[in-house]
Amino acid sequence: MSTDVARAMTDAVASRSVVRGIGSGTWLFGGPVVNDAAMATVRPPSGVIEYTPGDLVITVHAGTTLHELSAVCAPSGQMLAIAPYGSPTSTIGAVVATASAAPLSYDDLTIRDLVLGLTVVTGTGDVVRVGGKVVKNVAGFDLVRLNTGAFGTLGVITEVSVRLHAKPIMDHVVTGTLIDAPEVWVHRLIANRAPLPMLVRMAPGEPAQLFARCTGNEARASALRGLVQSFGARNAFTLGPSDTSSAAESGSAAALRHVPDDALVLRARTKPSDGASLISAARSAFPDATLLLHPARGSVRITTPATAHADAHVAAFVASASPSMPLSVVVEQGAAPRPQGGALELAVKRAFDPHGILNRRRTEYRAMGTE
Numbered sequence: 001m002s003t004d005v006a007r008a009m010t011d012a013v014a015s016r017s018v019v020r021g022i023g024s025g026t027w028l029f030g031g032p033v034v035n036d037a038a039m040a041t042v043r044p045p046s047g048v049i050e051y052t053p054g055d056l057v058i059t060v061h062a063g064t065t066l067h068e069l070s071a072v073c074a075p076s077g078q079m080l081a082i083a084p085y086g087s088p089t090s091t092i093g094a095v096v097a098t099a100s101a102a103p104l105s106y107d108d109l110t111i112r113d114l115v116l117g118l119t120v121v122t123g124t125g126d127v128v129r130v131g132g133k134v135v136k137n138v139a140g141f142d143l144v145r146l147n148t149g150a151f152g153t154l155g156v157i158t159e160v161s162v163r164l165h166a167k168p169i170m171d172h173v174v175t176g177t178l179i180d181a182p183e184v185w186v187h188r189l190i191a192n193r194a195p196l197p198m199l200v201r202m203a204p205g206e207p208a209q210l211f212a213r214c215t216g217n218e219a220r221a222s223a224l225r226g227l228v229q230s231f232g233a234r235n236a237f238t239l240g241p242s243d244t245s246s247a248a249e250s251g252s253a254a255a256l257r258h259v260p261d262d263a264l265v266l267r268a269r270t271k272p273s274d275g276a277s278l279i280s281a282a283r284s285a286f287p288d289a290t291l292l293l294h295p296a297r298g299s300v301r302i303t304t305p306a307t308a309h310a311d312a313h314v315a316a317f318v319a320s321a322s323p324s325m326p327l328s329v330v331v332e333q334g335a336a337p338r339p340q341g342g343a344l345e346l347a348v349k350r351a352f353d354p355h356g357i358l359n360r361r362r363t364e365y366r367a368m369g370t371e
Protein backbone atom coordinates (compact mmCIF):
# COMPACT_ATOMS: atom_id res chain seq x y z
CA MET A 1 0.00 0.00 0.00
CA SER A 2 1.17 3.55 -0.69
CA THR A 3 0.63 4.48 2.95
CA ASP A 4 3.02 1.72 4.14
CA VAL A 5 5.67 2.91 1.66
CA ALA A 6 5.09 6.53 2.79
CA ARG A 7 5.60 5.47 6.41
CA ALA A 8 8.86 3.68 5.50
CA MET A 9 10.00 6.82 3.69
CA THR A 10 9.20 9.13 6.61
CA ASP A 11 11.10 6.79 8.94
CA ALA A 12 14.05 6.83 6.52
CA VAL A 13 14.07 10.64 6.44
CA ALA A 14 14.09 10.71 10.25
CA SER A 15 16.98 8.23 10.48
CA ARG A 16 18.75 9.59 7.35
CA SER A 17 18.94 6.09 5.86
CA VAL A 18 18.91 5.26 2.15
CA VAL A 19 15.81 3.68 0.59
CA ARG A 20 15.45 1.69 -2.60
CA GLY A 21 12.16 0.72 -4.23
CA ILE A 22 12.45 -2.82 -5.59
CA GLY A 23 10.34 -5.39 -7.38
CA SER A 24 11.31 -9.05 -7.77
CA GLY A 25 15.01 -8.17 -7.41
CA THR A 26 16.03 -9.77 -10.74
CA TRP A 27 17.94 -6.74 -12.05
CA LEU A 28 19.25 -4.86 -9.02
CA PHE A 29 22.76 -4.86 -10.47
CA GLY A 30 21.66 -3.17 -13.70
CA GLY A 31 21.29 0.51 -14.50
CA PRO A 32 22.58 2.92 -11.89
CA VAL A 33 24.87 2.21 -8.98
CA VAL A 34 22.94 2.95 -5.80
CA ASN A 35 24.17 4.78 -2.74
CA ASP A 36 25.37 2.09 -0.37
CA ALA A 37 24.97 -1.49 0.73
CA ALA A 38 23.18 -0.58 3.97
CA MET A 39 20.05 0.76 2.30
CA ALA A 40 16.54 -0.36 3.20
CA THR A 41 14.45 -1.85 0.43
CA VAL A 42 10.73 -1.25 -0.07
CA ARG A 43 8.69 -3.64 -2.20
CA PRO A 44 5.17 -2.52 -3.13
CA PRO A 45 2.51 -5.27 -3.00
CA SER A 46 1.02 -7.03 -6.02
CA GLY A 47 -2.58 -7.26 -7.17
CA VAL A 48 -5.20 -5.66 -9.38
CA ILE A 49 -6.76 -2.39 -8.16
CA GLU A 50 -9.11 -1.80 -11.10
CA TYR A 51 -9.56 -3.47 -14.49
CA THR A 52 -12.06 -2.30 -17.10
CA PRO A 53 -11.59 -4.52 -20.17
CA GLY A 54 -13.93 -2.29 -22.22
CA ASP A 55 -11.55 0.66 -21.69
CA LEU A 56 -8.40 -1.44 -22.31
CA VAL A 57 -6.95 -0.02 -19.10
CA ILE A 58 -5.74 -1.75 -15.92
CA THR A 59 -4.50 -0.30 -12.62
CA VAL A 60 -2.34 -2.56 -10.45
CA HIS A 61 -0.08 -2.38 -7.43
CA ALA A 62 3.49 -1.85 -8.63
CA GLY A 63 4.70 -5.21 -7.27
CA THR A 64 2.48 -7.10 -9.73
CA THR A 65 4.61 -9.30 -12.01
CA LEU A 66 4.27 -9.28 -15.80
CA HIS A 67 3.20 -12.90 -15.57
CA GLU A 68 0.37 -12.05 -13.14
CA LEU A 69 -0.70 -9.13 -15.32
CA SER A 70 -0.82 -11.34 -18.38
CA ALA A 71 -2.89 -13.99 -16.51
CA VAL A 72 -5.48 -11.36 -15.55
CA CYS A 73 -5.77 -9.82 -19.03
CA ALA A 74 -5.57 -12.97 -21.20
CA PRO A 75 -9.15 -14.19 -20.54
CA SER A 76 -10.39 -10.88 -22.03
CA GLY A 77 -8.12 -11.37 -25.07
CA GLN A 78 -5.90 -8.48 -23.95
CA MET A 79 -2.20 -7.99 -23.24
CA LEU A 80 0.43 -5.53 -22.15
CA ALA A 81 2.08 -4.89 -25.51
CA ILE A 82 5.68 -5.22 -24.35
CA ALA A 83 7.74 -8.12 -23.01
CA PRO A 84 10.98 -6.50 -21.81
CA TYR A 85 14.47 -7.94 -21.38
CA GLY A 86 14.54 -10.09 -18.28
CA SER A 87 11.90 -12.51 -17.10
CA PRO A 88 8.09 -12.66 -16.66
CA THR A 89 8.68 -12.44 -12.90
CA SER A 90 9.71 -8.79 -13.42
CA THR A 91 7.31 -6.38 -11.76
CA ILE A 92 5.42 -3.67 -13.61
CA GLY A 93 6.75 -1.04 -11.16
CA ALA A 94 10.33 -1.97 -12.08
CA VAL A 95 9.58 -2.05 -15.80
CA VAL A 96 8.27 1.52 -15.51
CA ALA A 97 11.10 2.61 -13.17
CA THR A 98 13.72 1.31 -15.62
CA ALA A 99 11.76 2.20 -18.79
CA SER A 100 12.74 -1.28 -19.86
CA ALA A 101 13.15 -1.81 -23.55
CA ALA A 102 11.58 -4.84 -25.21
CA PRO A 103 12.92 -6.57 -28.32
CA LEU A 104 10.45 -6.84 -31.23
CA SER A 105 7.71 -5.16 -29.22
CA TYR A 106 4.22 -5.09 -30.71
CA ASP A 107 3.94 -2.06 -33.04
CA ASP A 108 7.36 -0.93 -31.72
CA LEU A 109 5.67 0.33 -28.54
CA THR A 110 7.65 1.18 -25.42
CA ILE A 111 6.49 1.33 -21.79
CA ARG A 112 6.49 5.15 -22.11
CA ASP A 113 3.76 4.78 -24.75
CA LEU A 114 1.68 2.55 -22.48
CA VAL A 115 1.85 3.99 -18.97
CA LEU A 116 -1.06 6.32 -18.27
CA GLY A 117 -0.79 7.06 -14.58
CA LEU A 118 1.30 6.35 -11.49
CA THR A 119 1.17 6.70 -7.75
CA VAL A 120 4.60 7.63 -6.45
CA VAL A 121 5.89 8.10 -2.90
CA THR A 122 8.54 10.84 -3.05
CA GLY A 123 11.64 11.19 -0.89
CA THR A 124 9.65 13.34 1.54
CA GLY A 125 7.04 10.63 2.08
CA ASP A 126 4.37 12.47 0.04
CA VAL A 127 2.01 10.22 -1.93
CA VAL A 128 1.56 11.76 -5.39
CA ARG A 129 -0.89 10.54 -8.04
CA VAL A 130 0.29 11.55 -11.51
CA GLY A 131 -1.46 11.06 -14.86
CA GLY A 132 -4.73 9.15 -14.87
CA LYS A 133 -6.59 6.14 -16.20
CA VAL A 134 -7.49 7.45 -19.64
CA VAL A 135 -5.36 7.80 -22.75
CA LYS A 136 -5.58 11.62 -23.06
CA ASN A 137 -4.85 12.98 -19.62
CA VAL A 138 -1.61 14.95 -19.69
CA ALA A 139 -1.80 18.64 -18.85
CA GLY A 140 1.26 20.67 -17.87
CA PHE A 141 4.51 19.03 -16.78
CA ASP A 142 4.40 15.29 -17.57
CA LEU A 143 5.31 13.67 -14.25
CA VAL A 144 4.37 10.20 -15.51
CA ARG A 145 7.13 10.20 -18.10
CA LEU A 146 9.51 11.96 -15.71
CA ASN A 147 9.22 8.98 -13.34
CA THR A 148 9.35 6.45 -16.19
CA GLY A 149 13.01 5.55 -16.52
CA ALA A 150 14.07 7.53 -13.41
CA PHE A 151 15.20 4.25 -11.77
CA GLY A 152 13.44 5.13 -8.52
CA THR A 153 15.55 8.27 -8.04
CA LEU A 154 12.48 10.52 -7.69
CA GLY A 155 10.21 8.19 -5.72
CA VAL A 156 9.00 4.66 -5.13
CA ILE A 157 6.28 3.73 -7.62
CA THR A 158 3.40 2.06 -5.78
CA GLU A 159 0.58 1.89 -8.36
CA VAL A 160 0.59 1.81 -12.15
CA SER A 161 -2.20 2.34 -14.74
CA VAL A 162 -1.37 1.00 -18.19
CA ARG A 163 -3.04 0.88 -21.58
CA LEU A 164 -3.68 -2.63 -22.91
CA HIS A 165 -4.02 -3.96 -26.46
CA ALA A 166 -6.16 -6.69 -27.97
CA LYS A 167 -4.08 -9.83 -28.51
CA PRO A 168 -3.50 -10.25 -32.26
CA ILE A 169 -4.91 -13.42 -33.84
CA MET A 170 -1.64 -14.12 -35.69
CA ASP A 171 1.73 -13.41 -34.12
CA HIS A 172 4.73 -14.71 -36.07
CA VAL A 173 8.42 -13.95 -36.04
CA VAL A 174 10.02 -14.36 -39.48
CA THR A 175 13.79 -14.80 -39.58
CA GLY A 176 16.31 -14.51 -42.38
CA THR A 177 20.04 -14.28 -42.99
CA LEU A 178 21.44 -11.03 -44.39
CA ILE A 179 24.30 -11.82 -46.70
CA ASP A 180 25.41 -8.33 -47.83
CA ALA A 181 27.30 -5.81 -45.69
CA PRO A 182 25.36 -3.44 -43.39
CA GLU A 183 26.11 -0.51 -45.74
CA VAL A 184 23.88 -2.31 -48.26
CA TRP A 185 20.97 -3.48 -46.14
CA VAL A 186 20.55 -0.78 -43.44
CA HIS A 187 18.99 1.75 -45.84
CA ARG A 188 16.89 -0.87 -47.58
CA LEU A 189 15.55 -2.17 -44.28
CA ILE A 190 14.52 1.31 -43.19
CA ALA A 191 12.84 1.92 -46.52
CA ASN A 192 11.04 -1.45 -46.50
CA ARG A 193 10.07 -1.79 -42.88
CA ALA A 194 6.42 -0.69 -43.25
CA PRO A 195 4.74 -1.30 -39.86
CA LEU A 196 7.07 -4.19 -39.06
CA PRO A 197 8.99 -4.36 -35.77
CA MET A 198 12.43 -5.58 -36.91
CA LEU A 199 15.76 -6.38 -35.29
CA VAL A 200 19.07 -7.52 -36.73
CA ARG A 201 21.28 -9.71 -34.54
CA MET A 202 25.00 -9.70 -35.31
CA ALA A 203 27.15 -12.16 -33.37
CA PRO A 204 30.95 -12.36 -34.00
CA GLY A 205 31.79 -14.69 -36.88
CA GLU A 206 28.13 -15.28 -37.83
CA PRO A 207 26.07 -13.78 -40.64
CA ALA A 208 23.62 -11.07 -39.62
CA GLN A 209 20.19 -12.44 -38.74
CA LEU A 210 16.97 -10.51 -39.35
CA PHE A 211 13.94 -10.95 -37.09
CA ALA A 212 10.64 -9.40 -38.18
CA ARG A 213 7.42 -9.70 -36.19
CA CYS A 214 4.25 -10.06 -38.28
CA THR A 215 1.03 -9.59 -36.32
CA GLY A 216 -2.65 -8.97 -36.94
CA ASN A 217 -5.45 -10.92 -38.48
CA GLU A 218 -4.55 -13.61 -41.01
CA ALA A 219 -4.62 -11.24 -43.99
CA ARG A 220 -2.42 -8.60 -42.36
CA ALA A 221 0.10 -11.07 -40.93
CA SER A 222 0.52 -12.86 -44.26
CA ALA A 223 0.80 -9.54 -46.14
CA LEU A 224 3.61 -8.54 -43.77
CA ARG A 225 5.29 -11.91 -44.25
CA GLY A 226 5.09 -11.33 -48.00
CA LEU A 227 6.77 -7.98 -47.52
CA VAL A 228 9.71 -9.64 -45.74
CA GLN A 229 9.86 -12.29 -48.47
CA SER A 230 9.96 -9.68 -51.24
CA PHE A 231 12.66 -7.82 -49.35
CA GLY A 232 14.58 -11.11 -49.18
CA ALA A 233 14.21 -11.73 -52.90
CA ARG A 234 15.74 -8.35 -53.72
CA ASN A 235 18.55 -8.37 -51.16
CA ALA A 236 20.54 -11.60 -51.27
CA PHE A 237 18.57 -12.70 -48.26
CA THR A 238 17.76 -16.24 -47.21
CA LEU A 239 14.42 -16.55 -45.50
CA GLY A 240 14.52 -18.80 -42.45
CA PRO A 241 11.66 -20.57 -40.71
CA SER A 242 8.79 -18.58 -39.24
CA ASP A 243 8.33 -18.95 -35.52
CA THR A 244 4.66 -19.77 -35.84
CA SER A 245 4.43 -22.30 -33.05
CA SER A 246 3.99 -19.71 -30.34
CA ALA A 247 3.39 -16.04 -29.76
CA ALA A 248 6.45 -13.83 -30.19
CA GLU A 249 6.66 -13.34 -26.43
CA SER A 250 7.58 -16.98 -25.88
CA GLY A 251 9.40 -17.85 -29.11
CA SER A 252 12.28 -16.11 -30.91
CA ALA A 253 11.77 -12.87 -29.01
CA ALA A 254 12.26 -14.72 -25.73
CA ALA A 255 15.66 -15.95 -26.95
CA LEU A 256 16.58 -12.38 -27.91
CA ARG A 257 15.60 -11.19 -24.43
CA HIS A 258 18.14 -13.35 -22.60
CA VAL A 259 21.27 -11.49 -21.45
CA PRO A 260 23.96 -12.96 -19.14
CA ASP A 261 24.05 -11.23 -15.75
CA ASP A 262 27.79 -10.64 -15.94
CA ALA A 263 27.84 -9.06 -19.43
CA LEU A 264 28.55 -5.40 -20.15
CA VAL A 265 25.44 -4.04 -21.89
CA LEU A 266 25.21 -0.69 -23.65
CA ARG A 267 22.55 0.93 -25.78
CA ALA A 268 23.78 3.44 -28.36
CA ARG A 269 21.67 5.58 -30.61
CA THR A 270 22.28 7.79 -33.62
CA LYS A 271 20.33 8.85 -36.72
CA PRO A 272 18.71 5.77 -38.33
CA SER A 273 20.44 6.61 -41.63
CA ASP A 274 23.82 6.23 -39.83
CA GLY A 275 23.02 2.67 -38.72
CA ALA A 276 25.90 1.15 -40.74
CA SER A 277 28.45 3.59 -39.23
CA LEU A 278 27.07 2.86 -35.77
CA ILE A 279 27.56 -0.88 -36.32
CA SER A 280 31.09 -0.36 -37.53
CA ALA A 281 31.96 1.90 -34.52
CA ALA A 282 30.45 -0.63 -32.10
CA ARG A 283 32.25 -3.51 -33.79
CA SER A 284 35.63 -1.81 -33.59
CA ALA A 285 35.22 -0.82 -29.89
CA PHE A 286 33.71 -4.18 -28.85
CA PRO A 287 34.96 -6.92 -31.23
CA ASP A 288 33.52 -9.75 -29.11
CA ALA A 289 30.08 -8.20 -28.73
CA THR A 290 26.73 -9.38 -29.98
CA LEU A 291 24.90 -6.43 -31.53
CA LEU A 292 21.15 -6.04 -31.78
CA LEU A 293 20.25 -3.29 -34.24
CA HIS A 294 16.83 -1.65 -34.31
CA PRO A 295 17.06 -0.20 -37.83
CA ALA A 296 14.09 2.15 -37.55
CA ARG A 297 15.25 3.70 -34.26
CA GLY A 298 18.93 3.87 -35.20
CA SER A 299 19.78 2.16 -31.93
CA VAL A 300 22.02 -0.78 -31.17
CA ARG A 301 22.18 -2.88 -28.02
CA ILE A 302 25.74 -4.07 -27.40
CA THR A 303 26.24 -7.14 -25.20
CA THR A 304 29.85 -8.03 -24.58
CA PRO A 305 31.81 -10.02 -22.00
CA ALA A 306 32.69 -7.68 -19.11
CA THR A 307 36.40 -6.88 -18.74
CA ALA A 308 38.47 -5.06 -16.16
CA HIS A 309 38.73 -2.15 -18.59
CA ALA A 310 35.02 -1.76 -19.32
CA ASP A 311 35.01 1.99 -18.57
CA ALA A 312 37.93 2.63 -20.93
CA HIS A 313 36.18 0.74 -23.74
CA VAL A 314 32.96 2.69 -23.16
CA ALA A 315 34.90 5.96 -23.21
CA ALA A 316 36.65 4.97 -26.47
CA PHE A 317 33.32 4.10 -28.05
CA VAL A 318 31.76 7.42 -26.95
CA ALA A 319 34.78 9.19 -28.45
CA SER A 320 34.00 7.65 -31.84
CA ALA A 321 31.13 10.14 -32.23
CA SER A 322 31.61 12.81 -34.84
CA PRO A 323 29.64 15.90 -35.89
CA SER A 324 28.03 13.80 -38.62
CA MET A 325 27.32 10.86 -36.29
CA PRO A 326 26.23 12.15 -32.87
CA LEU A 327 25.92 9.36 -30.32
CA SER A 328 23.86 8.84 -27.20
CA VAL A 329 25.21 5.93 -25.15
CA VAL A 330 23.50 4.48 -22.08
CA VAL A 331 25.26 1.86 -19.96
CA GLU A 332 22.53 -0.60 -19.04
CA GLN A 333 24.63 -3.08 -17.13
CA GLY A 334 28.17 -3.59 -15.94
CA ALA A 335 30.12 -0.30 -15.88
CA ALA A 336 30.53 2.47 -13.32
CA PRO A 337 28.36 5.56 -13.78
CA ARG A 338 29.64 9.09 -14.08
CA PRO A 339 29.13 10.75 -10.70
CA GLN A 340 27.63 14.07 -11.77
CA GLY A 341 24.28 14.90 -13.36
CA GLY A 342 23.45 18.13 -15.23
CA ALA A 343 22.08 21.18 -13.36
CA LEU A 344 18.48 20.55 -14.45
CA GLU A 345 18.67 16.87 -13.50
CA LEU A 346 20.03 17.72 -10.04
CA ALA A 347 17.36 20.41 -9.48
CA VAL A 348 14.59 17.91 -10.33
CA LYS A 349 16.20 15.36 -8.01
CA ARG A 350 16.32 17.92 -5.16
CA ALA A 351 12.65 18.80 -5.66
CA PHE A 352 11.47 15.20 -5.24
CA ASP A 353 14.18 13.89 -2.93
CA PRO A 354 15.55 16.86 -0.94
CA HIS A 355 17.22 14.59 1.65
CA GLY A 356 18.96 12.48 -1.01
CA ILE A 357 17.67 9.16 0.32
CA LEU A 358 16.52 7.54 -2.93
CA ASN A 359 18.36 5.57 -5.64
CA ARG A 360 20.95 7.47 -7.58
CA ARG A 361 20.50 8.50 -11.19
CA ARG A 362 21.35 6.23 -14.12
CA THR A 363 24.44 6.42 -16.26
CA GLU A 364 24.22 8.33 -19.47
CA TYR A 365 26.96 9.50 -21.78
CA ARG A 366 26.18 11.90 -24.55
CA ALA A 367 28.68 12.75 -27.25
CA MET A 368 27.81 15.26 -29.91
CA GLY A 369 31.15 14.92 -31.65
CA THR A 370 32.23 18.38 -30.50
CA GLU A 371 33.33 17.66 -26.92
Ligand SMILES: Cc1cc2nc3c(=O)[nH]c(=O)nc-3n(C[C@H](O)[C@H](O)[C@H](O)COP(=O)(O)OP(=O)(O)OC[C@H]3O[C@@H](n4cnc5c(N)ncnc54)[C@H](O)[C@@H]3O)c2cc1C
Nearest residue numbers: 021023024025026027085086090091093094100152157259
Ligand atom coordinates in the same frame (compact mmCIF):
# COMPACT_ATOMS: atom_id res chain seq x y z
C1 LIG B 1 17.60 -1.67 -21.30
C2 LIG B 1 17.35 -2.68 -20.25
C3 LIG B 1 17.92 -3.91 -20.33
C4 LIG B 1 17.59 -4.89 -19.41
N1 LIG B 1 18.17 -6.09 -19.49
C5 LIG B 1 17.85 -7.02 -18.57
C6 LIG B 1 18.44 -8.28 -18.59
O1 LIG B 1 19.27 -8.52 -19.42
N2 LIG B 1 18.08 -9.20 -17.66
C7 LIG B 1 17.15 -8.90 -16.69
O2 LIG B 1 16.83 -9.75 -15.86
N3 LIG B 1 16.58 -7.71 -16.65
C8 LIG B 1 16.91 -6.76 -17.56
N4 LIG B 1 16.34 -5.54 -17.52
C9 LIG B 1 15.37 -5.26 -16.48
C10 LIG B 1 13.98 -5.76 -16.83
O3 LIG B 1 13.57 -5.40 -18.08
C11 LIG B 1 13.05 -5.25 -15.80
O4 LIG B 1 13.13 -3.87 -15.67
C12 LIG B 1 13.46 -5.90 -14.52
O5 LIG B 1 13.68 -7.25 -14.77
C13 LIG B 1 12.44 -5.71 -13.51
O6 LIG B 1 12.42 -6.80 -12.64
P1 LIG B 1 12.32 -6.72 -11.11
O7 LIG B 1 10.91 -6.56 -10.67
O8 LIG B 1 13.05 -7.91 -10.63
O9 LIG B 1 13.10 -5.37 -10.78
P2 LIG B 1 14.18 -5.16 -9.66
O10 LIG B 1 15.41 -5.93 -10.00
O11 LIG B 1 13.57 -5.38 -8.33
O12 LIG B 1 14.47 -3.59 -9.83
C14 LIG B 1 15.05 -3.09 -11.01
C15 LIG B 1 15.33 -1.58 -10.81
O13 LIG B 1 14.11 -0.87 -10.71
C16 LIG B 1 14.03 -0.16 -9.47
N5 LIG B 1 12.66 -0.36 -8.98
C17 LIG B 1 12.01 -1.56 -8.89
N6 LIG B 1 10.76 -1.39 -8.45
C18 LIG B 1 10.61 -0.06 -8.23
C19 LIG B 1 9.53 0.74 -7.78
N7 LIG B 1 8.35 0.21 -7.44
N8 LIG B 1 9.70 2.08 -7.69
C20 LIG B 1 10.89 2.64 -8.03
N9 LIG B 1 11.95 1.94 -8.46
C21 LIG B 1 11.82 0.60 -8.57
C22 LIG B 1 15.05 -0.84 -8.55
O14 LIG B 1 15.55 0.04 -7.56
C23 LIG B 1 16.11 -1.27 -9.54
O15 LIG B 1 17.00 -0.22 -9.82
C24 LIG B 1 16.68 -4.57 -18.39
C25 LIG B 1 16.15 -3.30 -18.28
C26 LIG B 1 16.52 -2.33 -19.18
C27 LIG B 1 16.02 -0.92 -19.03
